[in-house]
Amino acid sequence: MSLHSTPEISVNCGDCPIRHRAVCARCESDDLARLESMKTYRSYEAGQTVIWAGDDMDFVASVVSGIATLTQAMEDGRTQMVGLLLPSDFVGRPGRARAAYTVTATSDLLMCCFRRKPFEQMMASTPSVAQRLLEMTLDELDAAREWMLLLGRKSAREKIASLLAIIARRDATLRLKSPAGRMSFDLPLTREAMADYLGLTLETVSRQISALKRDGVIELEGKRHVTVPDFDELLAEAGDDSDGGALA
Amino acid sequence: MSLHSTPEISVNCGDCPIRHRAVCARCESDDLARLESMKTYRSYEAGQTVIWAGDDMDFVASVVSGIATLTQAMEDGRTQMVGLLLPSDFVGRPGRARAAYTVTATSDLLMCCFRRKPFEQMMASTPSVAQRLLEMTLDELDAAREWMLLLGRKSAREKIASLLAIIARRDATLRLKSPAGRMSFDLPLTREAMADYLGLTLETVSRQISALKRDGVIELEGKRHVTVPDFDELLAEAGDDSDGGALA
DNA sequence: TGTCGACCTTGATTTGGGTCAAACCCGGCC
DNA sequence: GGCCGGGTTTGACCCAAATCAAGGTCGACA
Numbered sequence: 001m002s003l004h005s006t007p008e009i010s011v012n013c014g015d016c017p018i019r020h021r022a023v024c025a026r027c028e029s030d031d032l033a034r035l036e037s038m039k040t041y042r043s044y045e046a047g048q049t050v051i052w053a054g055d056d057m058d059f060v061a062s063v064v065s066g067i068a069t070l071t072q073a074m075e076d077g078r079t080q081m082v083g084l085l086l087p088s089d090f091v092g093r094p095g096r097a098r099a100a101y102t103v104t105a106t107s108d109l110l111m112c113c114f115r116r117k118p119f120e121q122m123m124a125s126t127p128s129v130a131q132r133l134l135e136m137t138l139d140e141l142d143a144a145r146e147w148m149l150l151l152g153r154k155s156a157r158e159k160i161a162s163l164l165a166i167i168a169r170r171d172a173t174l175r176l177k178s179p180a181g182r183m184s185f186d187l188p189l190t191r192e193a194m195a196d197y198l199g200l201t202l203e204t205v206s207r208q209i210s211a212l213k214r215d216g217v218i219e220l221e222g223k224r225h226v227t228v229p230d231f232d233e234l235l236a237e238a239g240d241d242s243d244g245g246a247l248a
Numbered sequence: 249m250s251l252h253s254t255p256e257i258s259v260n261c262g263d264c265p266i267r268h269r270a271v272c273a274r275c276e277s278d279d280l281a282r283l284e285s286m287k288t289y290r291s292y293e294a295g296q297t298v299i300w301a302g303d304d305m306d307f308v309a310s311v312v313s314g315i316a317t318l319t320q321a322m323e324d325g326r327t328q329m330v331g332l333l334l335p336s337d338f339v340g341r342p343g344r345a346r347a348a349y350t351v352t353a354t355s356d357l358l359m360c361c362f363r364r365k366p367f368e369q370m371m372a373s374t375p376s377v378a379q380r381l382l383e384m385t386l387d388e389l390d391a392a393r394e395w396m397l398l399l400g401r402k403s404a405r406e407k408i409a410s411l412l413a414i415i416a417r418r419d420a421t422l423r424l425k426s427p428a429g430r431m432s433f434d435l436p437l438t439r440e441a442m443a444d445y446l447g448l449t450l451e452t453v454s455r456q457i458s459a460l461k462r463d464g465v466i467e468l469e470g471k472r473h474v475t476v477p478d479f480d481e482l483l484a485e486a487g488d489d490s491d492g493g494a495l496a
Numbered sequence: 497t498g499t500c501g502a503c504c505t506t507g508a509t510t511t512g513g514g515t516c517a518a519a520c521c522c523g524g525c526c
Numbered sequence: 527g528g529c530c531g532g533g534t535t536t537g538a539c540c541c542a543a544a545t546c547a548a549g550g551t552c553g554a555c556a
Contacts, residue, residue, distance in 0.1 A: 072397045074487050080400040082393035093386055100390060127375045134382040137389060138341055142348060144392040145330035149320045151399035152328040152447025156513065191534065199400025204513055206535055223521085223534065239322050404543065439504060452543055454505055471504065471551085 021088035022062040026128040038118040044105040053102045059113040060092035066109035070101040081196040159198040160208040161237035184227035269336035270310040274376040286366040292353040301350045307361040308340030314357035318349040329444040407446040408456040409485035432475035
């Protein structure tokens with residue numbers, strides 16, 4: 001759709017900010033050169049749809065910067081977010097042309113896209129790419145299972161606390177700190193997107209955020225900036241203390 | 249725990265019923281020989297726990313026959329099933345010793361176990377094993393995402409209909425038929441296990457099954473044998489007609 | 497043959513979160 | 527400055543599913 005390619009951007013893979021975490025993390029210089037020959041950057045504005053579920057996709061991609069979501073919808077319009085894509089996360093499935101989920105840019109988004117066919121050939125011949133992708137997929141599966149516990153068994157308040165803990169933890173990781181004590185961060189999602197993530201309505205999300213604020217579990221500046229006075233208390237509210245909950 | 253090894257069983261891999269679907273599906277005869285040197289069979293009785301979340305696991309395994317579940321629990325006892333393991337499904341994660349989920353045998357269960365270390369070495373050196381495992385993991389991730397939509401957005405009646413459709417579809421696959429028209433099958437799960445799968449209570453499961461029966465969407469003989477007069481009607485009740493919903 | 501214990505069903509009641517509706521906040525733009 | 531619109535909050539009410547509480551069914555086993 002209305003994507004505007006940005007051929008002017010052309011980072012050298014060696015300088016790429018996601019070099020050490022993305023699907024290419026284990027590649028040596030000759031593999032990188034091969035990847036470089038099949039890559040293109042594409043950028044999307046906040047709110048734009050990257051691909052619609054059911055559409056054909058002639059590429060697979062890594063998120064370089066920004067945030068995207070994977071969502072699934074029922075015919076009557078109910079939607080559920082099934083993936084939250086952060087920098088270094090992988091989009092698309094080698095061997096499958098048709099997109100299974102709708103991908104939407106939640107913030108401004110830059111993706112590093114690889115043409116499908118050459119990428120698939122490389123997967124077959126270069127074990128390091130397949131091995132890295134396996135590792136990333138196993139991590140995503142763990143995160144999906146954590147998320148299933150949240151969707152199936154947690155209360156609205158626990159769901160909100162869990163989401164805030166996930167975001168706080170990720171934010172800490174980016175700043176190379178460990179999550180503890182007093183922390184503050186911006187919410188990268190609207191109330192509606194949070195509701196889609198958590199299997200709630202946006203009104204319930206709003207009410208529970210207000211309740212957590214009233215109870216002193218969080219503080220708010222504006223609608224998007226959150227301060228957590230005590231991370232452990234937030235974890236207790238989330239229903240899992242000593243938890244290694246993953247991200248996307 | 250109280251697992252009784254069954255060294256007497258020692259199927260030749262070539263004759264194995266899951267030979268063409270399991271993690272070894274793509275192996276040639278020399279790879280198979282190598283796998284054979286690291287494998288042991290273990291069997292469990294219905295109801296036995298195979299591994300507790302948090303325990304160390306010195307093996308990875310394939311389900312040969314029977315059904316097992318992966319479940320996750322909160323401290324207060326709430327539990328959510330996060331995986332349903334059918335013959336050919338893989339258990340464990342290469343590179344990780346500590347089990348992330350509790351694995352329980354739902355029926356009598358036979359597993360083909362590979363010692364971790366040799367299996368991991370083989371993963372590194374034999375691309376066909378890693379590639380097959382990647383494919384299986386991607387399928388599981390798709391199934392997990394389908395399941396997330398179910399948990400987050402479907403009504404109790406839709407959840408039950410979805411589960412019945414999944415079981416019916418799997419059963420048809422095993423009999424090499426395509427799911428359509430009148431079908432009948434046994435439920436491999438208790439009401440409680442279904443509730444854990446669907447994020448419901450067992451009372452709600454029971455009530456909704458009764459309601460579907462009352463409405464003629466299903467017929468019951470005893471408590472476990474189900475007949476679906478019209479598979480398309482069941483799919484409509486599940487909230488997704490033209491759906492390719494995967495299994496485990 | 498009786499009874500024990502899983503497993504399941506059904507009823508009465510409660511409640512958490514959904515729905516509907518109104519209003520607020522705030523940045524952008526005329 | 528006033529208006530507009532997306533995002534958000536809050537309130538009143540309702541309903542689907544949870545909870546609490548009996549009972550029923552049936553196979554196993556003494």
